[in-house]
Each structure stands twice: as structure tokens, then as C-alpha cells.
Amino acid sequence: VNPPDTKIQALFDQATDLEPSDLLRQRIDSLTPNPAKRNFRWLYATGAAALLLTASLITTLTPRADAAGLLQQAGQNAANLPSLRCNSYAFRNGKWEPIGEYLTSGNCFRRSYNGKFSELQTRTARYRAIGKDRILMTKNGTLSNNLMGHDDIHLEGHIEFLKKMGWNPTVVWGSRIANEGRALKVVEITDSRKGDRETFWIDEVTKLPVRVVFSALLNGAWTPTLRSDISPGPAVESPEFQPNFPGQEIIDQDALANEWEKKLAKTTQILPLADNTQINVSELTRLANGDIILAYTGPSVSKARLVGQDGSTYYRIAFEPNDGRIEPRNARPLRPGGRDFHALWFTPANPEPTPKQVRVELFTHAMRKLGSFTLAPTSTNQPFPEWALAIDAYGLAHPMPYLSLEAKLRDVADWWRDPQGKKIEGSFKLGNELGSWFDFARNGLRRDPEAAREAIATLREMMADARSRGEDPNPQLFEFGWIPRLQKEADAR
Amino acid sequence: LKASAVVLTDCPLASVTTQSELADQFLADVLKFVCAFIRPKADAEDVTAETFRSALTSLRLPKSHQEARAWLLKVARRRIADHVRQRKRRPVSTRSDEPQQDQRNSLATGAAVRAILAEMPADQSAALVMKYSLGMSSEEIGQSIGRSVAATNSLLQRGRAIFQDRAQSLLEDLP
Numbered sequence: 001v002n003p004p005d006t007k008i009q010a011l012f013d014q015a016t017d018l019e020p021s022d023l024l025r026q027r028i029d030s031l032t033p034n035p036a037k038r039n040f041r042w043l044y045a046t047g048a049a050a051l052l053l054t055a056s057l058i059t060t061l062t063p064r065a066d067a068a069g070l071l072q073q074a075g076q077n078a079a080n081l082p083s084l085r086c087n088s089y090a091f092r093n094g095k096w097e098p099i100g101e102y103l104t105s106g107n108c109f110r111r112s113y114n115g116k117f118s119e120l121q122t123r124t125a126r127y128r129a130i131g132k133d134r135i136l137m138t139k140n141g142t143l144s145n146n147l148m149g150h151d152d153i154h155l156e157g158h159i160e161f162l163k164k165m166g167w168n169p170t171v172v173w174g175s176r177i178a179n180e181g182r183a184l185k186v187v188e189i190t191d192s193r194k195g196d197r198e199t200f201w202i203d204e205v206t207k208l209p210v211r212v213v214f215s216a217l218l219n220g221a222w223t224p225t226l227r228s229d230i231s232p233g234p235a236v237e238s239p240e241f242q243p244n245f246p247g248q249e250i251i252d253q254d255a256l257a258n259e260w261e262k263k264l265a266k267t268t269q270i271l272p273l274a275d276n277t278q279i280n281v282s283e284l285t286r287l288a289n290g291d292i293i294l295a296y297t298g299p300s301v302s303k304a305r306l307v308g309q310d311g312s313t314y315y316r317i318a319f320e321p322n323d324g325r326i327e328p329r330n331a332r333p334l335r336p337g338g339r340d341f342h343a344l345w346f347t348p349a350n351p352e353p354t355p356k357q358v359r360v361e362l363f364t365h366a367m368r369k370l371g372s373f374t375l376a377p378t379s380t381n382q383p384f385p386e387w388a389l390a391i392d393a394y395g396l397a398h399p400m401p402y403l404s405l406e407a408k409l410r411d412v413a414d415w416w417r418d419p420q421g422k423k424i425e426g427s428f429k430l431g432n433e434l435g436s437w438f439d440f441a442r443n444g445l446r447r448d449p450e451a452a453r454e455a456i457a458t459l460r461e462m463m464a465d466a467r468s469r470g471e472d473p474n475p476q477l478f479e480f481g482w483i484p485r486l487q488k489e490a491d492a493r
Numbered sequence: 494l495k496a497s498a499v500v501l502t503d504c505p506l507a508s509v510t511t512q513s514e515l516a517d518q519f520l521a522d523v524l525k526f527v528c529a530f531i532r533p534k535a536d537a538e539d540v541t542a543e544t545f546r547s548a549l550t551s552l553r554l555p556k557s558h559q560e561a562r563a564w565l566l567k568v569a570r571r572r573i574a575d576h577v578r579q580r581k582r583r584p585v586s587t588r589s590d591e592p593q594q595d596q597r598n599s600l601a602t603g604a605a606v607r608a609i610l611a612e613m614p615a616d617q618s619a620a621l622v623m624k625y626s627l628g629m630s631s632e633e634i635g636q637s638i639g640r641s642v643a644a645t646n647s648l649l650q651r652g653r654a655i656f657q658d659r660a661q662s663l664l665e666d667l668p
Contacts, residue, residue, distance in 0.1 A: 005625070007667050008653070011660060012625035015606035016525040024524070024538040028516045028545050 516545060518558070519565050522627050526566055529610060529622040530573050540576050544569040562629070563636035570619055570637075602663060609659045616640075617652030624649060 020028075523544055528537040548568050610618040616638050623629040623637065635645035657664065 007664050009625045010667055011606050011663055014603040016529045016626040017603060018524055018528040018534055018537060020520050020524050024542060028520055
């Protein structure tokens with residue numbers, strides 16, 4: 001005899017007996033955008049749609065219009081990505097103590113130390129911070145709420161890398177304040193050699209108050225734009241928090257986002273491209289003061305390459321968007337480091353499936369080196385996507401105070417080509433290591449510029465040696481040949 | 494043109510439901526749905542928050558109460574799948590919120606029900622939770638899981654049979 005539905009329902013009631021906590025309600029409230037901004041976004045989208053409509057009536061309706069539409073959307077998101085600084089504090093010993101800081105240009109991806117991509121999308125980060133979600137801060141500027149997925153690999157990679165660089169990291173997992181909170185895990189890396197210390201917050205699920213302050217670079221000054229309490233509880237309410245920006249007040253985040261949207265809407269130019277279009281970089285860079293964004297529509301799996309004047313392939317892109325998630329799989333930069341050319345898998349936080357939206361960002365300075373390039377399909381068995389190129393003529397201000405030094409570091413990228421300018425095959429893994437090295441050097445330059453420069457010179461020399469011996473730069477060589485030598489150099493210093 | 498049409502029909506002024514109303518009306522439902530598959534509570538709330546984050550940042554808003562709930566639960570199902578996938582890669586953290594003695598029986602029953610649901614086909618378990626925990630109609634459930642009313646009724650019937658079979662002892666214990 002079938003039991004009545006009431007019995008089954010009683011069982012389900014016991015399985016789903018939760019009521020939303022106050023904290024959850026606060027989180028949801030903080031996610032609700034203000035109506036003015038939503039209306040603005042709608043007007044913006046409608047305006048863009050009207051433009052597209054007009055353009056499609058004037059010209060032949062081609063799929064490129066879709067690419068332009070995607071680009072509008074990408075641009076709209078990029079507009080919310082100002083240069084960013086993030087300072088975090090913990091309430092310990094009766095006061096707010098700074099626990100970390102990172103700087104980012106806000107709309108770029110960084111490579112992690114094991115060659116995987118790390119997510120660094122300001123908009124996402126902002127929402128996550130607002131949502132009082134978990135937070136992960138690492139030295140290379142990763143902020144994510146994916147705690148123990150790939151991000152812990154970043155951390156492990158970071159620790160390993162510090163070891164390679166001659167540090168003597170002491171790693172303490174969660175020992176310091178784990179007892180005060182439910183599951184707070186803090187990793188401290190102390191360099192016994194230098195006395196430096198890096199603190200990593202792995203999990204904010206804690207009763208210990210943590211507070212994050214985001215600042216944007218506006219008109220040359222760091223302006224606090226958002227303050228977010230990571231942990232709830234009465235202790236967060238007092239004492240009054242004082243960010244380290246005297247005389248400045250937290251400004252309205254929505255207003256800031258709108259400001260960026262307006263700027264980008266005014267300055268972004270969109271150039272539809274055909275297959276094998278020759279792109280004159282000098283002309284582009286003359287127009288562009290900031291990012292150049294490549295967008296496409298096409299099949300879910302698409303491949304393309306950028307071909308330099310000499311016929312070399314500089315960058316090969318394979319898109320394999322995965323169910324609306326940001327999950328790069330086949331990005332294989334053929335130049336080292338992945339810092340000059342890098343791909344950004346862009347799928348908006350939209351529950352509707354949008355697997356074909358991909359954005360590729362090319363840094364202007366890297367394109368200058370190429371002079372010109374061609375977009376070309378790598379295989380004929382895939383329909384080639386429609387491309388569009390956008391130029392953000394406004395430019396996103398770079399927050400790095402050591403920009404000039406970083407620019408010098410980019411010369412390292414030239415190592416990846418032999419003196420004749422040919423690319424070196426089969427070496428992208430080392431390129432990833434170099435990317436790690438860039439991160440180290442960039443951070444190292446802040447604390448010890450001279451040492452970092454020396455280390456760079458050493459690495460350059462080692463690579464030259466390897467080539468002169470006819471060896472291909474590869475991870476094994478890097479692992480077993482260069483690093484010990486670099487460490488020796490560091491010890492000697 | 495298609496994209497333009499979509500945007501034009503999504504004018505928020507034309508929407509019956511606003512974003513804050515969405516959150517007010519359906520937070521409890523979404524949490525109930527999520528907690529049928531995700532525990533502990535903190536994780537369930539995380540997934541719920543993530544669901545609303547995804548939904549509220551969308552330009553599109555559903556235009557009716559029924560459509561809104563079905564849509565939110567559709568989003569929630571994806572977030573649950575994400576969470577389960579990610580959890581497999583994470584070490585299990587220790588939690589200090591041990592239940593009280595008098596709660597244990599109820600918790601054990603709830604856990605047993607969730608375990609049964611976890612082993613059932615995803616569509617079936619989702620449909621059962623929508624029906625028995627949230628009281629949704631077959632039409633509404635069908636909207637959320639992308640099936641016709643007839644197919645949804647069939648799914649519910651099969652799911653109910655499986656659940657009943659596996660939860661026999663639990664059902665017998667009930668008064």
C-alpha cells in the first residue's frame with residue numbers, strides 16, 4: 001500500500017528544515033543592486049542594442065554584429081574593472097591589524113605558479129567580498145572564493161617557488177587562530193632568511209572579524225571604494241574601523257561602476273574583423289591607450305593563432321568554454337610567461353547557457369613588439385569564428401607603482417625567441433615557470449629591487465648557457481639545473 | 494536582431510518581479526531546496542547565496558511569480574552541481590557545531606532522506622524536493638527541469654516509487 005503523500009512530505013520536511021539565517025539574509029541584501037544602476041545598465045544595453053540594430057539595417061546583416069554585441073557586453077563588464085587595491089585587516093588583540101594587500105590592474109588574469117590560470121576579475125571579487133564569502137589572498141594577487149580547489153594548488157606552488165628562490169619558508173597551517181574560530185585557516189609563510197612574512201587567509205568561516213577595503217585608482221590617487229566585513233558578529237561593529245587613507249571617505253561603489261561604464265561606452269571602438277585580417281599594431285596602439293580586446297562568436301571549440309610578420313605563430317588560442325564556467329583548458333601561449341599575450345575565458349555570471357562567449361585580451365605593449373599580426377584559423381575542420389576587436393581608448397590606469405620596472409622585466413619575454421626571432425618549440429611549460437618568476441620578481445622588486453634584478457640577470461644567463469649547449473629550455477632543466485644555481489647565487493648574496 | 498529583441502523585452506520596468514522581491518519571496522524556498530542536497534548549513538547557505546548572486550546579476554528577470562521560482566531553482570541546481578563537484582576536490586573540514594541530543598533523531602532521519610536523494614537520478618530527486626518540500630505544481634516543476642507536464646508527472650511517479658522503496662523503514666517509523 002502506498003503511503004500517503006503526507007508521510008513522504010513529513011520526511012522531506014525533516015530533510016529540508018533550514019530557515020535562512022540573518023547572515024544569509026544580509027548577504028542576499030548586499031547582492032541586490034540598486035535600482036538606479038540596474039536601470040542604467042538596462043538603458044546602456046538598450047542603447048547598445050539600438051546601435052546594433054541601426055548598424056545591421058545600414059549594412060548587410062552579418063554574424064559580425066553578434067561579435068560586436070558580445071564586445072559591447074564584454075566592454076560593459078570591463079567598465080566595472082577599475083584598477084584596484086585590496087587591503088585586508090583582522091580584528092586581533094583589540095584592534096584592526098593589516099594582514100595583506102594586493103594590487104592589480106583589475107581586468108587581467110594572472111598565471112599561477114603551476115601554470116594554471118588564476119582568477120582575478122575585479123567584479124567577481126567585489127561581489128564575493130560583498131557577499132561575505134570566503135576569500136583567498138595570495139601573494140600574486142589571486143582573490144577567489146574557491147578555497148580548496150585549484151587555489152590551494154596556487155598556494156602550494158607559491159610556497160614551492162619561494163623555496164626555489166632561496167627563501168626558507170616556514171609554513172604554519174591554521175595553528176594561530178584556529179581555536180578562536182570555527183574553521184579559520186591561516187597560512188603564514190615566514191622567511192627565516194629575510195624575516196619577511198606573508199599571511200594567507202584560506203578560509204574566512206570564522207568568528208574572527210576580517211575586513212577588506214577595496215580602493216580604486218582615481219585621478220592618480222587611491223580612493224577607498226568598498227569596505228566589506230568578511231566575518232559577522234558583534235565584534236565587527238566596534239571599534240570604528242579606520243582605513244589607512246586619512247581624509248578620504250568610502251565612495252559609492254555603484255557611482256564608481258557607472259562612471260566607468262560611461263567612460264568605456266564613450267571611448268571603446270569596435271572593429272569587426274574578417275579571417276586573416278592584417279592588423280597594423282602601430283595604428284592600433286596609436287588609437288589605444290589601454291586594453292585591446294578581442295572578442296568572437298563561434299563554435300564552442302575554436303582555434304586561432306596570431307601570426308607575426310615573419311610568419312611565426314606567436315600565440316595559439318583554443319577555446320573550450322565549459323558550461324558557462326571560467327575554466328581555461330587549452331591556452332598555450334607560445335611566448336614565455338603568458339604575461340604579454342594571455343587569454344581570458346569570459347562568461348558572464350548568467351544562469352543562461354552562454355558557452356560561446358569568449359574574450360581574449362591582448363596587451364598593447366606586446367602587440368607593439370609584433371608590429372603587425374594576422375588572425376588565422378589553425379585548422380580547417382572548425383568553422384572560423386567571427387572576430388571583433390575593441391580598443392579601449394580611455395585606458396585603465398595601471399595601479400602598479402613599479403610599472404617602469406615591470407616593463408623592464410617584460411624584456412625577459414624576448415628570451416623566448418632565439419636571436420633569429422624564431423620561436424622555441426615545446427617550451428610553454430617553462431614559459432609558465434617564467435611567468436611565476438615574473439611574479440616573484442615583480443613582488444621582489446618592491447622589497448629588494450637590486451636583488452631581483454640580479455636574479456633576473458642570473459636567470460637570463462642560465463638560459464643563454466643552456467641554449468649554447470644545445471639544450472632546449474624545459475622544466476627539467478629549470479628544475480634541476482637553473483634553480484640550484486639561482487639558489488646558490490641568492491645564498492652567496 | 495535576436496539579441497536586440499531579447500534586451501528590449503527584458504526591460505525591468507516591464508518585469509513584474511524586481512530583484513529585491515525575488516530575494517524576499519524565494520530565499521526560503523531556495524534554501525530549502527539546496528539543503529536537501531547540501532549540508533552542513535553553512536555550505537547550503539553559501540550555495541544559496543551563490544545562486545542569488547548569479548541570478549541577481551543577470552540582466553534578465555522573470556516576469557511572473559511561478560516563472561521566477563522555477564528559474565531560481567534551475568540556477569540553484571547548477572550551483573549545487575558545482576558545489577558537489579568542488580567538494581570532491583576539497584578536504585573535509587571539521588565543524589564544531591555538534592547537534593544537541595534531542596535533535597539527533599530528527600537529524601538522522603533528515604540525513605537518511607538526503608542520502609536517498611543523493612543516490613537517485615538528479616532530475617527525480619530535484620522534482621521530489623520541489624513537490625514535497627516546496628509544494629510546487631507539476632507545471633512549475635516542469636518549467637524548472639525543462640520537461641512537459643506529462644513528462645514531469647511521469648518523472649514524479651517514478652521518483653516517488655524509488656523513494657518509497659528505499660525509504661520504507663523511515664516511512665514505517667512515522668506515526
